Every structure is written in C-alpha cells, then in structure tokens.
Amino acid sequence: MSDAARILHDPPWPSVPRQREAATFGMWVFLASEALFFGALIAGYAVYRVLYPHDFAIASQQTNILYGSINTGLLITSSFTMTVAVQASEARMRRLLIFALVLTAAIGIAFIAVKMLEYKDDLDKHLLPGAHFALPSAATRLFFGLYWVMTGVHAIHLAVGCLLTLALAWAIASRHEVSDSSKVSPIALYWHFVDTIWIILYALIYLPGRP
Amino acid sequence: MSDAALVYVRHRDAEQNYLQAGHTLLSWLTSTDHKRIGILYALAITFFFFIGGMAIGLVRIELMSPHGEFLTDDAYNRLFTLHGIVMVWFFLVPSIPTTLGNFLLPMMIGAKDVAFPRLNLASWYIYIVGAAFALTSIFAGGVDTGWTFYTPFSTMFSNGDVIAAAAGVFIVGFSSIATGVNFITTVHMLRAPGMTWFRLPLFVWAMYATSIVMVLATPVLAMSLLLVIAERWLGMPIFNPANGGDPILFQHLFWFYSHPAVYIMVLPAMGVVSEVFACFARRRVFGYAMMVYAMMAIAVIGFFVWGHHMFVAGQSQYANLVFSFLSFIVAVPSAIKVFNWTATLYRGQITFEAPMLYALGFLGLFTIGGLTGLFLASVPIDVDVHDTYFVIAHFHYIMVGGSVSAFFAGLHFWWPKITGRLYSEAWARFAAIVMFLGFNTTFMPQFIMGYGGMPRRYHVYPPEFQVWHVMSSVGALVLFVAYTLPLVYLTWSLFYGRKAGDNPWQATGLEWQTSSPPPKHNFHDIPEVTAAPYHYHPWQQAPQARQHHRQEMQGETE
Numbered sequence: 001m002s003d004a005a006r007i008l009h010d011p012p013w014p015s016v017p018r019q020r021e022a023a024t025f026g027m028w029v030f031l032a033s034e035a036l037f038f039g040a041l042i043a044g045y046a047v048y049r050v051l052y053p054h055d056f057a058i059a060s061q062q063t064n065i066l067y068g069s070i071n072t073g074l075l076i077t078s079s080f081t082m083t084v085a086v087q088a089s090e091a092r093m094r095r096l097l098i099f100a101l102v103l104t105a106a107i108g109i110a111f112i113a114v115k116m117l118e119y120k121d122d123l124d125k126h127l128l129p130g131a132h133f134a135l136p137s138a139a140t141r142l143f144f145g146l147y148w149v150m151t152g153v154h155a156i157h158l159a160v161g162c163l164l165t166l167a168l169a170w171a172i173a174s175r176h177e178v179s180d181s182s183k184v185s186p187i188a189l190y191w192h193f194v195d196t197i198w199i200i201l202y203a204l205i206y207l208p209g210r211p
Numbered sequence: 212m213s214d215a216a217l218v219y220v221r222h223r224d225a226e227q228n229y230l231q232a233g234h235t236l237l238s239w240l241t242s243t244d245h246k247r248i249g250i251l252y253a254l255a256i257t258f259f260f261f262i263g264g265m266a267i268g269l270v271r272i273e274l275m276s277p278h279g280e281f282l283t284d285d286a287y288n289r290l291f292t293l294h295g296i297v298m299v300w301f302f303l304v305p306s307i308p309t310t311l312g313n314f315l316l317p318m319m320i321g322a323k324d325v326a327f328p329r330l331n332l333a334s335w336y337i338y339i340v341g342a343a344f345a346l347t348s349i350f351a352g353g354v355d356t357g358w359t360f361y362t363p364f365s366t367m368f369s370n371g372d373v374i375a376a377a378a379g380v381f382i383v384g385f386s387s388i389a390t391g392v393n394f395i396t397t398v399h400m401l402r403a404p405g406m407t408w409f410r411l412p413l414f415v416w417a418m419y420a421t422s423i424v425m426v427l428a429t430p431v432l433a434m435s436l437l438l439v440i441a442e443r444w445l446g447m448p449i450f451n452p453a454n455g456g457d458p459i460l461f462q463h464l465f466w467f468y469s470h471p472a473v474y475i476m477v478l479p480a481m482g483v484v485s486e487v488f489a490c491f492a493r494r495r496v497f498g499y500a501m502m503v504y505a506m507m508a509i510a511v512i513g514f515f516v517w518g519h520h521m522f523v524a525g526q527s528q529y530a531n532l533v534f535s536f537l538s539f540i541v542a543v544p545s546a547i548k549v550f551n552w553t554a555t556l557y558r559g560q561i562t563f564e565a566p567m568l569y570a571l572g573f574l575g576l577f578t579i580g581g582l583t584g585l586f587l588a589s590v591p592i593d594v595d596v597h598d599t600y601f602v603i604a605h606f607h608y609i610m611v612g613g614s615v616s617a618f619f620a621g622l623h624f625w626w627p628k629i630t631g632r633l634y635s636e637a638w639a640r641f642a643a644i645v646m647f648l649g650f651n652t653t654f655m656p657q658f659i660m661g662y663g664g665m666p667r668r669y670h671v672y673p674p675e676f677q678v679w680h681v682m683s684s685v686g687a688l689v690l691f692v693a694y695t696l697p698l699v700y701l702t703w704s705l706f707y708g709r710k711a712g713d714n715p716w717q718a719t720g721l722e723w724q725t726s727s728p729p730p731k732h733n734f735h736d737i738p739e740v741t742a743a744p745y746h747y748h749p750w751q752q753a754p755q756a757r758q759h760h761r762q763e764m765q766g767e768t769e
Binding site for chain 1: 317322323324325326327328388391392393395396399400401426427428429430431433434435437438441442445446447448449453454455456457460464467732737
C-alpha cells in the first residue's frame with residue numbers, strides 16, 4: 001500500500017506542503033516559548049552562581065558526573081537517531097523511519113532510567129535540601145534546589161518527547177500517518193531542543209568546581 | 212469601479228451558519244470551529260468577570276468605613292487577592308484575544324480556521340483545568356498573598372492555599388501560550404491571496420503583537436510560579452533568604468511576565484478601537500503604517516521596563532535609572548497611537564453608536580492611564596506614591612477604563628456578526644455612558660487619595676480618606692449596574708433582537724463580507740484581497756456619511 005493513497009489535508013489548509021510548513025513553524029514558535037521557560041530558570045541559576053561561586057563549586061562536586069556524562073552521550077546519540085528518522089521520513093523509507101523513532105524513544109527512556117539511578121544516588125548522599133542535607137554551607141542548598149528543579153523539569157520534557165515519538169511511530173506503523181507525515185519535523189525539533197537544554201544543564205550542573 | 216477594494220464573490224446558497232452546525236452540548240464541547248471556541252471562552256471569562264467583580268464589591272463595601280467593620284484582616288486580604296488573580300489571569304489576559312480574537316482573526320485574514328484547530332480547543336480545556344484549580348483555592352479558603360505572590364511571604368509564611376492558586380495560574384498560562392502559537396502561525400501561514408502584511412487590519416496586527424508577548428513572557432511567569440510551588444510544596448530553597456536566596460529575584464522573574472502582561476491586556480484593546488474609530492468616523496485609519504510599528508514597538512519595548520515595579524525594592528539606582536528611561540520610551544508609541552486615533556476622527560463623519568461611545572471612552576481613559584503611568588515611571592514620584600491608590604487608579608484606568616471599555620466596544624461592534632442579531636441601541640448607549648461615568652466616579656477619587664498617601668491593601672485607614680473611599684464605592688455600584696446591563700440586553704437580543712444583516716455598520720473588512728452569523732468555514736470561497744484595509748473613502752477625498760436607514764441599524768424603536 002502506498003502512502004500516496006492518503007494525501008488528505010485538514011480543513012484550514014489549502015495543501016499538504018503548506019500544512020507541513022505550518023506545523024514546523026508552529027513548533028519553532030513554541031520552542032521560543034520553551035527557551036524563555038528554561039531561560040528564567042537558568043537566569044536564576046546565573047544570579048546565584050555569581051553571588052555564591054564558591055558554594056556552587058562545592059555543591060557541584062557532589063553531583064554524579066559519571067551518570068551525567070553517560071546521559072549526555074545518550075542524548076547526543078538520540079539526536080543522531082532522530083535525524084536519521086527525519087531523513088528516512090523525507091525519503092519515505094517507512095521501516096527505517098519507524099525503527100529510528102522507536103530507537104530514539106528507547107534511548108530517551110534509557111536516559112530517564114539513568115537519571116533515576118542518579119536521583120537515588122543523590123538521595124543516598126542526602127543532597128535533597130531539607131533537615132538532613134549533607135552540606136554545611138547555606139548557599140549549597142540553593143544549588144541543589146535548582147538542581148532538582150532543572151533536572152526534574154528537563155526529565156518531564158524528555159518523557160513528553162518519548163511519548164510523542166512513540167505515538168508517532170505507532171501511528172505510522174498502523175498507517176494512521178503517512179511516512180512523510182507533517183508531524184515528524186516538529187517532533188524532531190522538539191527532541192533536539194530538549195537535548196540542547198540538557199547540554200546546557202550538563203555544563204551548569206556537573207562542571208563547576210571540577211578541573 | 213472606483214474603489215473596489217475587495218474583489219470577492221459571495222455565494223449565498225443555503226449553507227448552514229456555524230450556530231446551526233450541531234445543537235447538542237457535546238457538539239459545542241468538541242467543536243474545533245474557532246467561532247464556537249470563541250464563544251466557549253466568552254462564557255468562561257464572563258463567569259470569572261462576575262466572580263472577580265463580586266470579590267471587589269465586598270472590598271468596596273468594607274472600605275466605606277475606615278474602621279474595617281465587616282471583614283477580618285484575613286478575609287479582606289483574601290478578597291482583594293481573589294479579585295486580582297481572577298481578573299488578571301482568568302478575565303483580562305484571555306478577554307479580547309480568546310473571544311473576539313478567536314472569532315475574528317481567521318475571518319479577517321480570509322482563512323477557514325486558525326492554524327491548529329485542535330490545539331485551539333485544547334487551550335480552552337487547559338483554561339478550564341487552570342480555572343478549576345483557582346476555584347479550588349477559592350473554596351479551600353483563598354489566598355492572602357495579593358495577586359503578585361511575592362516571596363518569601365507566599366513561600367514561607369502565608370497560610371492560604373497558595374499552591375492551588377499558583378498551579379491554576381501556571382496551567383492557565385499554557386492556554387495563553389497555545390493561543391499565542393496558534394495566532395502567530397495563523398497570521399504567517401493562512402492569509403488569503405492578496406492579504407499582504409500591510410493590508411492586515413490593525414486588529415490582526417494587535418493580535419499578532421499580543422501573541423508574541425504571550426509566547427515569550429508567559430513561560431517566565433510559569434517558571435517563577437513553578438519555583439514558588441517547588442519551594443512551598445517540596446521544600447526547595449529557591450528564594451529563601453535564610454539560605455542566601457533572593458526574594459527580589461522572584462520579583463524580577465514575576466514582573467518580566469507581568470509587565471508585558473499589561474500589553475497583553477491593552478494591545479488587543481488598541482486593535483479593537485482602531486477598527487471601531489475607522490468605521491464610525493467613516494475614515495481610513497490615520498497613519499496605518501505607524502500604527503503597526505507602534506504596536507510592534509510596544510510589544511518589544513514592553514519587555515524591557517519591568518524593573519519600574521522595583522524602584523523601592525532595593526534595586527540599584529543605576530537599574531532604576533535605566534528602567535525609568537525605558538518606561539518613558541515605551542510611552543512614545545502609545546502616544547503615537549492616541550494621536551493617530553484622534554487624527555482618524557478629525558474631519559470624519561462621526562456617528563455615536565454604542566461601539567463608538569465605548570471606544571471614545573477608551574480613548575480618554577487610556578490617555579489618563581498612560582499619562583499617570585509617566586508619573587510612576589519617574590523614580591522620585593514613584594518613591595512617593597508607590598503602593599498607594601495612585602498606582603491602583605493608574606492601572607485600572609489602563610486595564611478597566613482601557614481594556615474593558617474596548618472589550619465592550621468590540622463586543623457591541625461585532626455582536627451582529629457573531630449572533631446575527633441587533634441589540635437595543637438605546638440601552639447599549641445608555642450602558643456605555645453609565646459605564647464611563649461609573650468608572651470615573653470609582654477611580655478618580657483613588658488618584659486623589661493615593662496622592663494623599665492612602666496605601667493599597669489596607670482596610671483600616673485614617674478617617675480623612677473616608678470621603679474618597681465612599682465616592683469610590685458609590686462609583687463601583689454604578690459600574691456594577693453598567694456591567695449588568697449588557698448582560699441583560701445582549702441576552703435579550705439573542706432571542707428578540709432584529710436580524711442584523713451581513714454588514715449593519717457598512718464596515719470594511721473581510722469578516723463583514725460573509726453572512727451573519729458566518730457559515731461553518733467562514734467563506735464559501737476563499738476571498739481575494741486587492742487593496743489596503745479601511746477603504747471607507749477614496750484616497751485624497753473627504754469621507755462620506757454612512758448612507759443608511761438609521762432605523763434598520765438601531766434595531767429598536769426609541
């Protein structure tokens with residue numbers, strides 16, 4: 001069965017290419033919004049790090065850079081597999097597309113699994129701000145307050161990305177969507193954005209205070 | 212043909228209008244038609260308008276006596292907080308964009324719908340979920356932080372239901388973002404053939420500018436409230452001074468959204484009155500291009516003035532200087548717009564239908580609000596009147612005198628298009644005048660007592676302010692009547708109003724070229740646009756009075 005059988009486009013659109021263009025454009029606009037969402041968090045981090053550079057260096061040394069680095073490698077790899085998916089979509093290589101999407105989501109889930117291991121490690125080391133917090137100086141609590149919020153918000157974004165990617169893969173596999181679906185490009189953009197955020201967070205969380 | 216602006220052939224076949232395309236409740240709740248979603252939003256925000264209004268009604272009753280006779284301190288704090296949260300996020304921010312904007316934006320650019328119709332419906336449900344959280348907070352006892360959620364009070368000391376309220380505002384923010392993304396994409400991607408950027412009606416430009424602010428400012432509010440929730444609920448010490456946290460950081464993040472939010476509220480109003488003035492003065496909008504640049508300038512510069520809310524919060528004097536300067540700069544494009552509206556009226560063939568009365572009310576009240584904003588933008592005066600009723604009066608002149616007046620102007624202007632019915636013109640004019648008088652009676656005394664030193668958010672106050680408070684409360688009662696009137700005569704018109712016809716005001720613009728109420732997909736054929744908007748008269752010629760049988764237009768015998 002050929003994808004060409006399903007070239008219907010949705011009501012407001014005069015043509016499929018226009019709808020595809022708009023979906024990608026809409027995602028760019030949404031990512032601008034997301035950039036400000038994380039931007040506010042990173043601005044807060046920047047203010048506190050300028051105020052308390054020493055405490056941030058001490059706190060950062062307590063983070064688990066091994067897990068963090070593995071996760072960075074995973075996400076960069078997932079961006080590669082997502083790019084393969086976009087190329088496969090443009091070439092209408094349906095099976096490669098489904099494979100690449102599922103692989104991307106699997107790597108994303110692996111990231112979240114590693115993150116959970118890291119969270120457990122953090123809890124064991126009493127790095128959750130509260131009565132039993134491990135570090136003596138006060139501003140280290142600010143670092144870890146931001147650490148939990150930043151990584152938590154990022155993990156939620158990644159989980160949403162995994163769900164979107166799997167839903168898309170399922171829709172294409174069950175032929176509810178064509179291979180060159182207008183949804184591939186926006187979801188890929190979102191995925192790359194979440195990866196990019198992680199690369200910034202990696203530098204902010206794990207690298208201060210380390211030679 | 213001398214001034215054929217829109218070459219558009221209308222097919223008047225028996226196509227159903229959008230109201231007839233399903234009569235069940237489910238057909239409304241699952242509709243992706245932008246027109247129906249606009250009406251869903253209108254119902255929701257009207258509900259919240261009256262909730263917020265009732266809260267401030269109780270506050271105004273309390274303030275008639277200087278001793279705090281009726282309410283406890285805590286109840287008073289919760290009422291003005293409720294008023295602020297509900298009016299800002301559940302009425303004013305969504306008011307014009309999600310109702311008139313949703314209904315009209317696609318029609319004005321000749322599109323069948325917004326770019327993402329399902330996202331549009333989803334945004335309404337997101338709004339409802341956010342509203343449910345806000346209502347939960349209200350019924351669980353309310354919040355006493357003021358609408359600004361200032362830390363460390365909100366995170367460490369308040370005994371109100373801060374988390375539910377903040378979560379409600381956080382959630383409703385995503386409804387704003389969805390609307391903004393949708394509108395921006397719609398304007399970029401779905402303009403009809405020939406509808407170039409500089410042929411867009413100013414209302415569309417206003418929606419576009421508003422959407423940019425919604426998309427870029429709202430996420431910062433979302434993050435600042437998320438941090439408040441993280442601190443209060445999960446114990447993350449983000450703004451806690453005991454750990455070296457900085458409460459002023461919260462204020463920066465909060466106002467980075469909440470000052471641009473003022474432009475989210477007033478830019479749509481500017482778009483509405485531009486349409487109304489042109490129509491009822493039978494004039495092309497004076498300086499169309501400058502109007503566009505001014506709106507975009509307001510949207511952009513509006514992002515760089517937030518620090519003027521922190522002149523007395525311990526911000527550095529150098530920051531105060533810069534923010535003060537930028538706040539003066541943002542007044543320039545607003546002033547350009549006021550002058551251009553005035554010039555649009557100049558030598559126009561003006562008639563005073565209800566939408567025009569509301570719009571003229573906007574013009575005067577917005578100007579007063581804007582000029583008093585300049586007082587507050589200058590640091591020495593702000594140090595004196597900060598946190599007084601002067602500030603309250605200033606922003607109510609912008610948000611209520613400006614935005615709400617314009618909302619009513621737009622509602623009356625497009626009501627015949629939306630419903631296909633005409634309301635009672637006499638009652639509508641009466642309500643417009645009562646609203647203007649009631650508004651000034653309410654808020655002009657607040658300028659005076661604010662300048663005299665009456666602080667905001669207190670219900671026990673020195674007796675010398677009582678006379679102003681009583682005047683203000685009487686004005687609020689008049690305003691209540693004025694806001695209830697449209698509810699009555701507009702509802703009445705739904706059942707008994709005369710059929711409006713397609714274009715009762717003889718207005719230009721694509722939305723008036725289709726039938727009233729419009730068909731499901733707005734136009735039978737996508738129109739083709741060949742000229743700039745507001746072709747009320749040929750270039751270089753004086754405008755003509757509307758050739759119209761007045762009785763037909765007025766709907767009611769007087």
